[in-house]
Amino acid sequence: MEKTFTCIECPLGCTITAKREKDELLISGNTCPKGKAYVEAEMTEPKRILTTTVKLKNGNMLPVKTDKAIKKENLFLAMKKISLLCFSSPIKIGDILVENFLDGANLIATDNAF
Amino acid sequence: MIKYDLVIIGGGPAGLASAISAYDSGTKNILIIEREDKLGGILKQCIHNGFGLTRFKESLTGPEYAYRFIKEVEKRKIDYKLNTTVLSLTKSKTITAINGDGIVKIKAKAIIISTGARERSRGALNIAGSRPAGIFSAGTAQKFANIKGYLVGKKVVILGSGDIGLIMARRLTLEGASVLAVAEIMPYSSGLKRNIAQCLNDFNIPLYLNHTISKIEGKDRVTAVEISQVDSNKNVIKDTAIKIPCDTVLFSVGLIPENELLDKTGIEMSPKTKGAIVFQNRETSVDGIFACGNCLQIHDLVDFVSEESELAGISATDYINNKHKEKDVIEVAQNENLAYVLPQKINKNIKGDIKFYFRVKNEFRNCLIEASSNGVVYFSKKKPVCTPGEMESITLPFDKIANLVDKIKISLYAK
Ligand SMILES: Cc1cc2nc3c(=O)[nH]c(=O)nc-3n(C[C@H](O)[C@H](O)[C@H](O)COP(=O)(O)OP(=O)(O)OC[C@H]3O[C@@H](n4cnc5c(N)ncnc54)[C@H](O)[C@@H]3O)c2cc1C
Numbered sequence: 111m112e113k114t115f116t117c118i119e120c121p122l123g124c125t126i127t128a129k130r131e132k133d134e135l136l137i138s139g140n141t142c143p144k145g146k147a148y149v150e151a152e153m154t155e156p157k158r159i160l161t162t163t164v165k166l167k168n169g170n171m172l173p174v175k176t177d178k179a180i181k182k183e184n185l186f187l188a189m190k191k192i193s194l195l196c197f198s199s200p201i202k203i204g205d206i207l208v209e210n211f212l213d214g215a216n217l218i219a220t221d222n223a224f
Numbered sequence: 225m226i227k228y229d230l231v232i233i234g235g236g237p238a239g240l241a242s243a244i245s246a247y248d249s250g251t252k253n254i255l256i257i258e259r260e261d262k263l264g265g266i267l268k269q270c271i272h273n274g275f276g277l278t279r280f281k282e283s284l285t286g287p288e289y290a291y292r293f294i295k296e297v298e299k300r301k302i303d304y305k306l307n308t309t310v311l312s313l314t315k316s317k318t319i320t321a322i323n324g325d326g327i328v329k330i331k332a333k334a335i336i337i338s339t340g341a342r343e344r345s346r347g348a349l350n351i352a353g354s355r356p357a358g359i360f361s362a363g364t365a366q367k368f369a370n371i372k373g374y375l376v377g378k379k380v381v382i383l384g385s386g387d388i389g390l391i392m393a394r395r396l397t398l399e400g401a402s403v404l405a406v407a408e409i410m411p412y413s414s415g416l417k418r419n420i421a422q423c424l425n426d427f428n429i430p431l432y433l434n435h436t437i438s439k440i441e442g443k444d445r446v447t448a449v450e451i452s453q454v455d456s457n458k459n460v461i462k463d464t465a466i467k468i469p470c471d472t473v474l475f476s477v478g479l480i481p482e483n484e485l486l487d488k489t490g491i492e493m494s495p496k497t498k499g500a501i502v503f504q505n506r507e508t509s510v511d512g513i514f515a516c517g518n519c520l521q522i523h524d525l526v527d528f529v530s531e532e533s534e535l536a537g538i539s540a541t542d543y544i545n546n547k548h549k550e551k552d553v554i555e556v557a558q559n560e561n562l563a564y565v566l567p568q569k570i571n572k573n574i575k576g577d578i579k580f581y582f583r584v585k586n587e588f589r590n591c592l593i594e595a596s597s598n599g600v601v602y603f604s605k606k607k608p609v610c611t612p613g614e615m616e617s618i619t620l621p622f623d624k625i626a627n628l629v630d631k632i633k634i635s636l637y638a639k
């Protein structure tokens with residue numbers, strides 16, 4: 111069985127093929143090792159960094175992200191959890207808003223709020 | 225009248241990077257003018273990650289990338305004026321701007337224009353049907369969603385597969401909307417491949433290549449669109465229309481440099497880039513006025529915006545310190561496969577390698593890219609694929625430039 115992937119790790123977007131031959135997984139088309147790791151994860155447990163916004167008490171929105179990739183299947187669950195949150199400023203860029211938010215990732219602020 | 229050595233118009237990534245490099249190369253008396261209430265330009269609303277991989281070897285979000293530069297501007301105590309819009313500028317470097325205090329006049333020794341780009345408007349596109357509510361540019365929808373926390377619609381069709389549209393397809397989906405289709409009139413997407421993968425394929429959003437929106441229905445609010453297949457001349461093929469009920473249409477049909485300010489200055493403009501014609505140091509045809517970033521050429525990646533803008537900053541310092549070089553001009557030509565090449569002119573007296581940026585007109589495979597003069601090839605490189613969606617570059621070593629007479633031609637051949 112052969113499967114092709116577009117690597118999302120950098121703007122080059124290499125087309126990578128994965129082929130299972132006997133017990134071995136043959137990966138080709140990647141320009142760098144990150145592509146191989148990406149395809150291996152895609153074949154087992156796809157993960158994504160989530161970037162979105164949270165509400166602030168003053169009515170503004172604050173951009174946030176998970177500091178590690180979370181399971182792709184959990185993206186919508188994460189969005190639901192985030193929609194229930196509301197924070198007070200001031201907040202500094204890089205501050206941890208929710209520790210161990212999901213799949214071992216923290217939710218962190220990606221901008222300052224005064 | 226207020227006086228500054230260097231005035232930078234626009235506080236986006238281009239303006240910020242040029243300010244820092246001008247400062248570090250010796251110009252301390254700098255003013256950045258920004259019409260919005262925060263520095264950072266369009267990056268403020270680009271909350272997704274993927275910025276800075278080339279420059280910082282990390283994947284940052286737009287605001288994080290901008291903050292790295294804002295911090296450096298603050299550290300150097302470079303002056304900036306927010307909520308201030310530049311209304312006009314003259315060849316003799318007098319700037320008229322307006323803010324809450326009224327009209328301000330500023331005299332500068334050198335000016336850097338870094339006013340960015342705006343989205344192409346739908347007005348330019350001819351689509352049948354009325355103009356109900358529910359039609360937005362992708363960038364406007366991005367601003368609503370990410371800054372104001374407001375979702376523009378529930379059932380969305382996107383015209384154009386530019387990166388902003390792709391990013392918005394994912395963003396709206398995550399926020400609970402259904403993105404029903406992305407229609408692209410060309411046989412290829414103008415967005416990055418990684419964005420097709422992570423923004424469309426991840427959420428099973430269909431991309432229809434060679435398709436366009438042929439009709440918009442609805443009286444007060446959009447109720448449906450028709451998308452049709454197009455032929456190789458981009459004309460709608462009859463009887464191929466599919467109707468898609470929806471409440472929102474987003475347009476993501478590209479950016480154009482924002483250069484209204486230059487209209488009356490006599491600065492030579494390029495009909496190809498819709499930006500100023502510049503030398504390799506990003507100086508326009510008017511001595512001491514420089515341009516960089518998206519107002520000069522539309523960049524895909526902000527990393528290259530920063531790189532280009534640092535060049536403009538150093539050049540401005542040279543000009544202010546009278547280290548400006550006499551012009552010994554070589555024109556830059558291109559072959560028919562290229563949409564544009566930048567810089568459009570070379571000053572032989574400026575030292576340093578020259579990086580030519582260009583875009584191709586169509587998708588080409590097995591490409592050979594050459595820099596030649598009078599039939600002699602001075603530099604060449606190969607590239608498996610070149611697409612109009614991705615800016616390319618070729619660097620010509622400085623020692624080759626000294627030999628050139630007259631013209632240099634950048635050509636792309638597909639085998
Ligand atoms: C809607 C939109 C979304 C984008 N999304 C992405 C993305 O997701 N990923 C990506 O890599 N690139 C994206 N881009 C491209 C991005 O614009 C560039 O990479 C980069 O931001 C360009 O930097 P800049 O400083 O040249 O322009 P900008 O970031 O546009 O900054 C220009 C600044 O100049 C100010 N200005 C303009 N005219 C005046 C005036 N007369 N007086 C005072 N101030 C003025 C503006 O307010 C603005 O702050 C997007 C562009 C747009 C328009």
Ligand code: SF4
Nearest residue numbers: 117119120123124145
């Ligand atoms: S394989 Fe490496 S070079 Fe290719 S897209 Fe992935 S990260 Fe980029």
